[in-house]
Amino acid sequence: MGSVMLINASPRAPKSNSRRYAELFVQAWPGESACFALTKTNHPELCGELEHYSDLLLVFPLYADGIPVTLLNFLKTLEEHPPRHRPTVSVLINCGFLEPGQNDVAVQMVELFCGQNGYPFGSVLKIGGGEAILDTPFRGLVRRKLRKLAGAISAGRHRSLQVTMPLPKRLFLRASTAYWTDMGGRGGVTREQMATMEIEGR
Numbered sequence: 001m002g003s004v005m006l007i008n009a010s011p012r013a014p015k016s017n018s019r020r021y022a023e024l025f026v027q028a029w030p031g032e033s034a035c036f037a038l039t040k041t042n043h044p045e046l047c048g049e050l051e052h053y054s055d056l057l058l059v060f061p062l063y064a065d066g067i068p069v070t071l072l073n074f075l076k077t078l079e080e081h082p083p084r085h086r087p088t089v090s091v092l093i094n095c096g097f098l099e100p101g102q103n104d105v106a107v108q109m110v111e112l113f114c115g116q117n118g119y120p121f122g123s124v125l126k127i128g129g130g131e132a133i134l135d136t137p138f139r140g141l142v143r144r145k146l147r148k149l150a151g152a153i154s155a156g157r158h159r160s161l162q163v164t165m166p167l168p169k170r171l172f173l174r175a176s177t178a179y180w181t182d183m184g185g186r187g188g189v190t191r192e193q194m195a196t197m198e199i200e201g202r
């Protein structure tokens with residue numbers, strides 16, 4: 001059994017869903033692990049730290065159908081400062097939409113990085129409805145998949161796993177629209193304003 005370093009690459013790491021997923025993964029991981037949140041300034045420190053682990057688990061959200069810029073910037077630093085020993089890289093990604101397949105391109109981006117930089121690619125867990133699922137009765141499905149992910153990484157296997165809420169799309173859409181409309185209303189933003197390209201009047 002190896003040791004795993006988790007990097008939370010969510011731009012809102014301290015309050016992120018990625019943080020919750022990372023914490024649940026650690027509960028399922030049988031060996032040594034450590035979690036780090038990406039910041040603008042800690043890239044060199046994390047590149048050095050990687051040396052000590054057999055596995056790296058990148059935990060991040062889907063942003064605009066790709067990897068968030070926080071992760072992109074870290075990968076650029078890692079490209080310039082690779083560790084002597086390259087860990088196997090696995091991915092734990094969550095997205096807002098219901099379909100876990102929305103995450104495919106972002107996973108391919110990490111896989112491409114690994115192929116071009118000599119990192120073995122490990123396993124993947126793609127989570128759909130990631131903003132909501134942990135606060136629903138379906139959270140047990142996530143826990144089960146996280147255990148499978150931990151088992152696959154620990155055994156050095158390549159597995160591609162996915163999980164989402166088993167809901168009809170129409171129901172999900174109705175519930176999520178009500179959620180975001182309510183959230184916008186509390187921040188003084190109407191549904192019509194949310195439907196425009198303007199952000200804070202710009």
Ligand SMILES: Cc1cc2nc3c(=O)[nH]c(=O)nc-3n(C[C@H](O)[C@H](O)[C@H](O)COP(=O)(O)O)c2cc1C
Binds near residue numbers: 018061066098
């Ligand atoms: C700027 C931005 C872009 C996003 N783009 C997508 C997207 O393309 N597809 C999707 O399904 N969810 C998208 N989401 C939703 C996030 O993936 C989702 O809210 C996720 O749970 C955030 O995870 P985090 O809390 O770990 O950052 C986006 C969210 C933000 C803030």
